[in-house]
Amino acid sequence: MRKVTIIVMAAVIVLFLASWILKAGAFQGEHDHYIIRGFLVTFAAFLTLAVMSFLYQDNPYYKFAEHLFVGVSAAFWMCMGFWTTIVQNLVPRLSTSLADFFEVPQRAEGLNFFFYTPVILGILLLLRLSRKIGWISRWPLAFIVGTTAGLNFIRYLRSDFIKQISSTFVPLLGRDWEGIGAFFSNLDLSATGQLVMMVSNWVIFLGVFCGLIYFYFSREHKGVFGAGSRVGIWILMITFGASFGYTVMGRISLLVGRITFLFRDWLELI
Amino acid sequence: MRRAIPLTILAVVGTVLIVSVFLPPLENLGEDFTLFFDIIAVFAFFLGGGNLVRIHFNKLWRKRKDWGFSIVTLFGFFFMLVIGLLKIGNPGGIGADPTAEGSWFQETFNYVINPLQSTMYALLAFFVASASYRAFRAKNREATLLLLAAFIILLGRTPFGVMLTAWVPESWSIAQIPNLAVWIMNSPNLAGQRAIIIGIGLGVVSMSLRLILGIERSYLGEDRG
Incomplete structure (x- = not known):
């Protein structure tokens, strides 16, 4: 040393x-x-x-x-x-x-011996540590993968596909549309104003549409399709930039937490 | 035997879980299978722990490079395992919540895992900042958009960003940097995220189908027996 x-x-x-x-x-x-x-x-x-x-x-x-x-x-x-x-x-x-030993409340419906199945599968999973019979661990693994596939099939179809598409169909004139006269007489650029709301809804609707065009690779990105794809790239770039900024700020807040610990809890300087 | 049984298990379990959504009598089966998954996942944690111990004992036994640090890993592992499983120092005894305030398990989490975890993540702030300084160049329109969005989001969450545009009147409040940052997060960012999420959703659904139908078999490993 x-x-x-x-x-x-x-x-x-x-x-x-x-x-x-x-x-x-x-x-x-x-x-x-x-x-x-x-x-x-x-x-x-x-x-x-x-x-x-x-x-x-x-x-x-x-x-x-x-x-x-x-x-x-x-x-x-x-x-x-x-x-x-x-x-x-x-x-x-x-x-x-x-x-009783673990002091957990017993279930009203009584015992269910069907639940020995995951215990057996779990023990089989531990066989992966053995070289000779490690292949048996594929059975519980198949169960895990099958459960994930079955659950995700429905879950993602509901939440990541259908719900996201339905949420994209937003009123393009804003929710509180009272006619063109009222719109122009209340025209301002406040963050909660009608114009900003309207622009936001247009950006969301067209942004999702153009973003999906960008991800569609079965047709060449030329002409109107190409223009949509280009807008899709811009939207995605803003998304990546925003995600980056958000992540960095999250990390910085963790850093602030650690520095606060060092200076307040440990050194008692602040 | 080595491939047919796992393929059958996967197909049956996956199909039952999908069908259970449409058939109320099978709804409980779907819930039970979800619980089975959680229980097997705990065994997977134990498998992971066993593997960790095996690797580090092996390293220690053969006195490989940095073998001394394996003692630290093994000590940390067994110490946490014993105090966690035996609930040492837990004021409520065996029936209490393992993370009860004052238990050794919770104290170790507060004073060992929590500082290590948050400092590890905090460390990324430095690396991300240094990497972005080298990589971010407003070379074209797309890169400029990315840079601008990141800059506004970063600035919008600091007191300096608030101070910088505090003079902007309320009727133009969208031009205030914190409001602009919120707008970027809630509008263009949401649109982009949504396009990505829809793509991911379709990907997951198609991958699930490939698994259930036995087309995707990579999870079985390379052994063709």
């Missing part, structure tokens, strides 16, 4: 311990378990800084945080699945004694 690495590691350990002691002292009187609380806040700050250190370059502190994240989150989702699905939904359908 290089001398610099050892010095940095020693400095990190000393800072960690100092922070732990100071935070525990700050929590004394506020919390019963102030030593543990001090450790947790210090550890969370350490993990935040360890992940941020990747901005400089890949380093052992980032790798530590990354590996810890993988292990802890895998176990977290396993536990959540066990308690929310297996215990809450499966156990009361299969065994009264187990339901």
Whole structure:
């Protein structure tokens, strides 16, 4: 190990311990378990800084945080699945004694042995870890894929196809149309005004139409069709730009959250 | 056996779920199958966990590069698994909500998973900003539109954007940057998203049909046995 690495590691350990002691002292009187609380806040700050250190370059502190994240989150989702699905939904359908043990309410309709099927399929899925009989895990996999296909067929047809098309047919003169005279006498460019509403509805209707033209590849994009396709590209470009801006702002708000944690909860500077 | 049974299972399950929407007596079957899916998915989580342990034990055993970090993964995994499954420190005991306030499981989520997860995502802000600085060039009309939309959305969600156009009168309020940002999100962005969503919907429906009819078989893997 290089001398610099050892010095940095020693400095990190000393800072960690100092922070732990100071935070525990700050929590004394506020919390019963102030030593543990001090450790947790210090550890969370350490993990935040360890992940941020990747901005400089890949380093052992980032790798530590990354590996810890993988292990802890895998176990977290396993536990959540066990308690929310297996215990809450499966156990009361299969065994009264187990339901009593886990203190979950028994079902009014009684036991349902049909629910042994997913347990058997689930156990078969675990056979994937075996090289010799791993192929049996295709059966539960087929069940999962089949359920996804069957559910998505209807769900997407309803929500992503029919509903989206029906929502596109909006009144192009606006909902509160009171005639051409009233329209011109109330003409302004306020965000909630009738003109803006009308333009919005036109943009939505033509935008969806032209966007779909762009995605239609069975005909050459020439003439009127080509013009529609070009407008479709413009609409899609605005969409990508807006999505990009929205995503960046979401990430920045997360960053603000972490910086607030560091300066308020950990360092108590703000 | 290796291909015929999974193909049959998929076809039957998929068809039953589609038919159950049209036949009220089969409606419960559809709900049961959805629950079956959730239960098998939990076993899939366990499979994923088992695989993670196997890979990291293997790395540790063979002392491969960065094997020391595998200890961190395994320690984190088993620590979380034990406190989560045994509900250690949960004030409500075995019958309580696993995420009850004060339980070790919830504290580990609050002070380990949450900071790691949000910092990982926050890190993307830097990479996206640096990538967009290099990639975004108003070279043509399309690129300019993308750039402008992104710029207005970013500006519209900051106090600076509000301040910049606060002088614009109410009768022209659409020209105020925050209002313009909202309009872009609710009109052209909605239209574009909708066109994409309709395309995705059609894609999912056709893929579901291909799976149920046994045309799409890639999920079975490469083994042709």
